[in-house]
Amino acid sequence: MTYTFGLDTFGDRNDDADGKPLSHAQTIRNVMDEGVHAEQAGVDFFGIGEHHTEQFPMPAGDVVLAAIAARTERIRLGSAVTVLSSDDPVRVYQRYATLNAVSGGRAEVILGRGSSIESFPLFGYDLADYEELFEEKAALFAELVRGGPVTWSGKTRAPLDEQDVVPHIESGPLPVWIGVGGNPQSVIRAARLGFSLALAIIGGPPARFAAYSQLFRRALDRFGRPPLPVMVHSPGHVAATDEQAKAEFWPRWRDIITLIAPERGFAIPTEESFDRETGPAGALHVGSPETVAQKIAANLRVLGASRFDLKYGMPGLTHEQLMTNIELYGGKVIPRVRELLS
Amino acid sequence: MNEPRRLAVLGAGHVGPVIARLAVKAGYPVAIATSGDPEDIALITELMIPGAQPRWAGDAAADADIVVLAIPLHRFGDIDPGPLRGKLVVDAMNYWPASDGALTAFEDGGSSEIVARRLAGSTVVKALNHIGYHELEDRARPAGAPDRRAAGIAGDDPAAVAAIAGLADRIGYDPVRLAGLRGGRVLEPGGPVFGAVLPLAEFERAVREDARSFA
Numbered sequence: 269m270t271y272t273f274g275l276d277t278f279g280d281r282n283d284d285a286d287g288k289p290l291s292h293a294q295t296i297r298n299v300m301d302e303g304v305h306a307e308q309a310g311v312d313f314f315g316i317g318e319h320h321t322e323q324f325p326m327p328a329g330d331v332v333l334a335a336i337a338a339r340t341e342r343i344r345l346g347s348a349v350t351v352l353s354s355d356d357p358v359r360v361y362q363r364y365a366t367l368n369a370v371s372g373g374r375a376e377v378i379l380g381r382g383s384s385i386e387s388f389p390l391f392g393y394d395l396a397d398y399e400e401l402f403e404e405k406a407a408l409f410a411e412l413v414r415g416g417p418v419t420w421s422g423k424t425r426a427p428l429d430e431q432d433v434v435p436h437i438e439s440g441p442l443p444v445w446i447g448v449g450g451n452p453q454s455v456i457r458a459a460r461l462g463f464s465l466a467l468a469i470i471g472g473p474p475a476r477f478a479a480y481s482q483l484f485r486r487a488l489d490r491f492g493r494p495p496l497p498v499m500v501h502s503p504g505h506v507a508a509t510d511e512q513a514k515a516e517f518w519p520r521w522r523d524i525i526t527l528i529a530p531e532r533g534f535a536i537p538t539e540e541s542f543d544r545e546t547g548p549a550g551a552l553h554v555g556s557p558e559t560v561a562q563k564i565a566a567n568l569r570v571l572g573a574s575r576f577d578l579k580y581g582m583p584g585l586t587h588e589q590l591m592t593n594i595e596l597y598g599g600k601v602i603p604r605v606r607e608l609l610s
Numbered sequence: 611m612n613e614p615r616r617l618a619v620l621g622a623g624h625v626g627p628v629i630a631r632l633a634v635k636a637g638y639p640v641a642i643a644t645s646g647d648p649e650d651i652a653l654i655t656e657l658m659i660p661g662a663q664p665r666w667a668g669d670a671a672a673d674a675d676i677v678v679l680a681i682p683l684h685r686f687g688d689i690d691p692g693p694l695r696g697k698l699v700v701d702a703m704n705y706w707p708a709s710d711g712a713l714t715a716f717e718d719g720g721s722s723e724i725v726a727r728r729l730a731g732s733t734v735v736k737a738l739n740h741i742g743y744h745e746l747e748d749r750a751r752p753a754g755a756p757d758r759r760a761a762g763i764a765g766d767d768p769a770a771v772a773a774i775a776g777l778a779d780r781i782g783y784d785p786v787r788l789a790g791l792r793g794g795r796v797l798e799p800g801g802p803v804f805g806a807v808l809p810l811a812e813f814e815r816a817v818r819e820d821a822r823s824f825a
Contacts, residue, residue, distance in 0.1 A: 385709065395711025396684040450743065451623045452654045453644075472744045483657050490653060531708040533742060533805040 271568065271609060273602045274313030274577035275306050275594060276348035276501060279326025281583045282590070289584075292325035296332060298587040303336035305591055307343035309598025315348030315378065315577060320386045323524065323583040327387075330363045337371035346376030348501065348577060349447045349466075352409065353401035354387040356425055358433060361412040364442055365435050373439035378466050379406060380447030385531075400424070403457070406446065410461040413441050445499060448480065455480050459487035459496075466499040467571065471534075473549045474500065474567045481572045499575035500567055504553025505582070506560050506596040507589070513555045516589055518542055520582035521552070553578060557600035564601065565608035576605070614675030614698055614773050615639060620667055620689070621680035622651045624743045625702060627659050629678055632750060632781040634661040641670035645681075645688060668693045676777065678738070679703055683721065684713055686728075695731035698770050700777075702738040706799040720795040722764065735765035735774045736794035740804045741783075749807050750782025760784045760813035762803060764794025784810045786817065796820050 282290045282298055290298070303314045314336060316329030326332075333345045345367065350360055360377070368375035381398065388395045404422045411418050412433055421427035445466040446458040458465050465484045467477050481498045488496060503521075507513035522537045529536055545552040553560045564576050578601075580593050619630040619642045630642045640662040644651055648664035655664040663670075671677050671693035678700040679686070686703065705713065705721035716724055722736035738746065740762060751758040761783035765771040775785035788794055797803060802816040 388711070395709075396682075396713065398711075399682070449624075452627060452658055453623060453651070456650070456654065472748060476744070476747070479658050483654065486653055486657060529805070530800065533706070533709065533799060535805050535807065 269574050269609075271606060272312040272575045273597075273605070274315055274344075274348075274499075274575065275302075275311050275597065276315040276317060276577045276579045277302065277326075277581050278317040278319045278324045278579070279329070279332075280581040280585065281323050281325060282587050283584045285586055285588070287584075290587075295325060298590070299326075299332055300335050300339070301587070302590055302594055303333070303343070303345070304339045305594050306598060307340040309594050310602060311343060311594070311598045313344040313346065313376070313575075313577065315346050315376075317348045317579075318351050318387065319384055320390055321384070323527070324384070330367055333367055333375075334370050337367065337374065340371075342374075344374045344376055345371055346443075347378050348579075349378045349380035351381060351387045352379045352405050353381065353398055354391045354393045355405075357405045357409040357412060358425070358428075361409060361433060361442075362435070365437055368437060368439075368442060369435055376443040376445070377409075378445040378447050379409065379463070380466070380468070381449075384528075406457065406461055406463075409444070410463070413444055415441065447501065452480065452483055455483050456487050459484055459493065460491055462491075462493050462496070464496045464499065466501055466577075467573070469500055469502045469551045469567075471545065471551050474502070474551055475549075475570045478571055485572075497575055498571065498573040499577060500571055500573045501577040501579060502551050502553050502567075503579040503582075504560060505580065505585070505589075506553075506555070506557055506578075506593045506601060508556065508592075508596070510555040510559050513559075514542075514546060516585065517552075517554045517582060520584045524583055557596050557604060560597075561601045561604035561608060565605045568605070568609065613776070616674045617641070617676050617678060618643065618665075618667075618670035618674035619662075619678045619680055620644075620671070621678075622654055623680070623682070625738075625746075626678070626680035627654065628743045628747050629680055629702065629738060629781075630659045630662045632747060633777070634659060636777075636780040636782075638777075638780075641665045641674065643667035643670040645685070671697065676700060676773070677732075679725070682710060683716065684710065686725065687715075691729050691731060694729055697732050698773060699725075699729055699732040699734045700738060700774055701725050701734055701736045704739050704799055704804075708799070720792055721798065722794050723791050726766075726791055733765070733767045733770040734791065735763060735767075735770050736791060736797060737761060737763045737774050737778060740797040740801070741807050742805055745807050752782065753779060753784075758782070758784055758809070759807050760786050760803075760810045762786050762788055762794065762797045762813070762817070764788040764791050764797065766790050784813075786810065786813055788817065 505517040705716040726734035
């Protein structure tokens with residue numbers, strides 16, 4: 269199996285070395301440098317997840333990806349995720365088709381809800397309509413990705429009649445993934461539409477998602493589709509030692525989860541729960557390169573996945589800590605995982 | 611009265627399959643249904659809930675003793691109360707505006723009390739709503755295990771509450787009976803036990819100290 273390895277960011281706002289938050293603008297410029305550094309470090313993919321908050325000021329990741337594209341040659345670039353339900357599938361397709369042109373065929377899209385919902389009120393959508401919006405828009409997106417004129421009608425946007433949607437893709441269809449957090453019907457939908465599966469594993473034992481990979485493969489088969497890859501997306505942080513990685517990550521993790529816990533129904537993190545999540549049976553990939561590599565290899569194996577994206581960063585980590593994380597991930601973790609899986 | 615045994619789980623999203631799987635493991639005959647064709651969830655059932663039967667919602671409910679509502683609350687209006695008449699209904703749904711959006715019909719009062727008013731021919735018990743769907747499976751333990759956790763059970767009919775307390779116990783939790791359906795407000799999002807998955811003593815203390823548990 270050929271394995272690929274990515275880094276994803278939500279544009280987590282940086283602090284400076286004295287613990288003072290950097291501006292949104294500086295955080296965004298830092299993300300550009302991080303993307304360029306990811307290519308230099310040997311990472312295969314760099315993804316930016318859409319968010320609209322003070323702590324994650326990243327609503328237009330495709331603009332940042334285009335800037336990274338102009339400064340890189342090889343690394344693939346995409347969303348992680350695009351909140352399709354509160355966007356227009358035609359515009360999403362156009363933006364990423366444009367990124368594909370700018371980058372010479374390196375664009376990808378991961379569709380989903382993400383772990384945040386602030387785009388719904390912002391753009392005038394009702395969260396209660398989430399399912400219908402996603403189902404309909406994902407189906408239209410599948411039509412757009414197929415290429416050629418599109419005829420479509422539905423409830424969530426204006427109809428299309430033999431519409432030629434530009435720019436045309438020059439090098440095969442855009443790779444599209446659907447991010448799934450734990451709803452098996454979302455797995456079936458990804459297979460039905462012919463999109464690859466991205467398992468977002470942000471808490472608890474990753475092994476319990478093995479059934480989702482199996483479900484995806486069986487569903488592809490049932491829909492008469494060829495096999496498609498499975499990706500794992502999990503948060504983490506790599507530093508020189510386990511102790512250093514945990515010491516840097518823990519207070520940032522605790523603060524952000526405590527902040528969003530009421531909205532997301534998360535328990536408030538404790539040192540005990542952090543130890544569990546950073547241990548072998550948890551979802552946080554935090555530690556030395558060896559610790560993180562062992563964990564990624566074990567999870568790819570048990571989940572039958574061929575791609576791993578580390579969601580790096582947390583609000584309050586410094587740009588320098590993130591650059592070190594990227595350096596270690598590309599330089600040490602990825603080669604070690606390949607070795608472990610060979 | 612025979613012990614209620616046959617379960618119908620309505621909903622095959624995040625929560626439904628977990629409850630169905632735990633119930634199958636505990637020895638209950640389980641049917642699972644969505645609003646659509648059972649064929650759509652045949653593969654999910656086969657691979658993720660082996661032992662359960664995918665069925666049409668009306669048929670599953672008609673043949674069940676206990677019907678578990680594990681659908682998004684904003685879809686509750688689509689449920690036909692007819693087949694639920696005379697059934698013991700477990701409301702595992704949540705009114706959670708921060709996560710799912712606001713619903714006018716649920717803005718005032720406990721969500722399960724509003725559910726019970728609409729299902730006037732059924733006996734409604736609020737349960738299994740306050741533990742996250744991943745954790746519901748991970749934290750289940752046999753009776754007597756030192757790290758067993760508690761599950762709140764709220765209802766106005768003592769026999770129904772006893773039956774669901776038995777279900778919670780058999781799927782792996784220490785049941786805690788609350789003061790009527792209204793007392794179940796303590797289990798809702800924003801309450802002291804929502805998402806917390808506490809051991810029995812801590813659960814009872816958290817509930818005792820919360821004003822919502824007093825009618």
